[in-house]
Amino acid sequence: MNEVAIKELIEIATAKLIELQLCNGSIDSYHHRAFQPVLDFYQKRSETFYRTELMDELSSRYQELFFEGNISRKTFRWRIRGLRILNELYKTGSFEWKVFITKNDSLLSRYYEEFLTRFLSSLGNICRIGIYRSITERYFLFLTTQGHHTIEGISPSDIRYFIVDMFTYRPKSMDDVITVLRKLHTYFRAEGMLDIRFEPVLFVPRARDKKVLPCFLPEELNLILKQINTETPVGKRDYAIIQLGITTGLRAGDIANLKLTDVDWKNNEIHLIQGKTKQPLSLPLEERAGNAIIDYILNGRPKSESSYMFLRSLAPYHKFQDGVSVSCVFRKYLKSAGISHTVGDGKTFHGLRRTLGTEMVVQGIPVTTVSQVLGHHSPETAKQYISLDTNGLKQCALSFGTIGEVRV
Known part of the structure; x- marks a missing residue:
């Protein structure tokens, strides 16, 4: 497509959802949860026509809101789904329908999604792959909110800030967080992608709180x-x-x-x-x-x-x-x-x-x-x-x- 008004693009997307015979409740959910935030964003920017850079900016904004806890995961997925439909519709004139938004849908940009896939593949068959996926995904989302849309500019300070941030959310999982970050940055170094001195941050012994629980009488x-x-x-x-x-x-x-x-x-x-x-x-x-x-x-x-x-x-x-x-x-x-x-x-x-x-x-x-x-x-x-x-x-x-x- 050439120049298309964002409002018109949303109307086309809604019409195609109706053609798929979705119920009125689903159509209404797509309108209010997926498309209306996009329209509001464009109106605040006084923009009328679809622009790829604005959609990328909005995607980053959604990631930031989600990571900071200002929107729920469910809301985040609805909004990202709306962006993907509109992007695909603009580029191809149609979009591939999914019956529902699966829990396995990546929250990341395509750039970081590829890095995540390659890193997990390098680990082989390990039993805690879900832990590695969850923490790495959250780390990449954090980097995005810090303005790192690629890994080139990552510094030890970013790692340190992420650890501090994670302690707020998962204080009992810090061993897992440190282990995953060590593996990830070791992988980056081995592949020649990024070589920073992460050891001072990730190999420092930390004090542990050892709470002694009482036993039964x-x-x-x-x-x-x-x-x-x-x-x-x-x-x-x-x-x-x-x-x-x-x-x-x-x-x-x-x-x-x-x-x-x-x-x-x-x-x-x-x-x-x-x-x-x-x-x-x-x-x-x-x-x-x-x-x-x-x-x-x-x-x-x-x-x-x-x-x-x-x-x-x-x-x-x-x-x-x-x-x-x-x-x-x-x-x-x-x-x-x-x-x-x-x-x-x-x-x-x-x-x-x-x-x-x-x-x-x-x-x-x-x-x-x-x-x-x-x-x-x-x-x-x-x-x-x-x-x-x-x-x-x-x-x-x-x-x-x-x-x-x-x-x-």
Whole structure:
């Protein structure tokens, strides 16, 4: 097309959407969410005709508004979709219709989108590719808002400002942010695209906040177990799950994925591959937990060909979806026991794991052994679960002989 009024271009786009037989609600959404902001922008600039440079400027403005949190992701996608329709319509006289705006649609300019694709491809088959995509995309959006429409002008200061900005949004994900930025700038350097001294920014040791969460007291665990009616199939299952958590410290996800064949009844042991670390783990099966599992299998578990230990109580009898389902089971009895729970107080299913670790240290078991039992890569990892304050440890000390003895 030659010179076309932006208002006329919007009218043509709307007519084509009508031809696609979209409902009135969708047409109205496109008008107000996608096209009207473009028209408003042109009117403020006293511009009548479509101009590519104005569309690019508006795209950058939308990215800036989104990154600064002034518009939602949904609003951002609607506006970008409107720009793409109008750009494509102006250049080709038509546009390719998508039934919906997918979550995988890039928020980036074509320039940065290509860099993102190439960088992710260079990583190969890694399990956390979504983390790399999310952080890299946000970094490129940040650079755009700082006026860097190409990577040539990026400096260590830009990296530093991005880290500070990300800390505001994702303070608990800074390890991931630093790791991704290291990989990205190492890739840039290896490919000869950009060579700046990023090491002083990305390889500086940082202080870590280590919050020590409290553990459960013996009376709290007994009170929780008393809430379970072990005369019912559901109660038998839930009692076995919680006893297993208390005595082994297994993560909720590993219990959800525990299979019948993971238990070595002859030697009273559990052998599994941990979901988080992908490492094998072998643990002794304490008698009380073993008896609870036997009771569930023989008298409570639904008849099923499933290889998994713990199943849903209603048909179809599938395994728990994930560790969240196991945590919900525990939370139900925590509430029934009248034990208050607020975010960060440690009163969660994962708290059973921390409580076991604390009890083992109180009994004089080396932290290295505790780390092995909890399935950690190193003893350093175990320390974040365990308070090394002796008085605090003594308050948390458990006598496993008392847990679960009193039944109702």
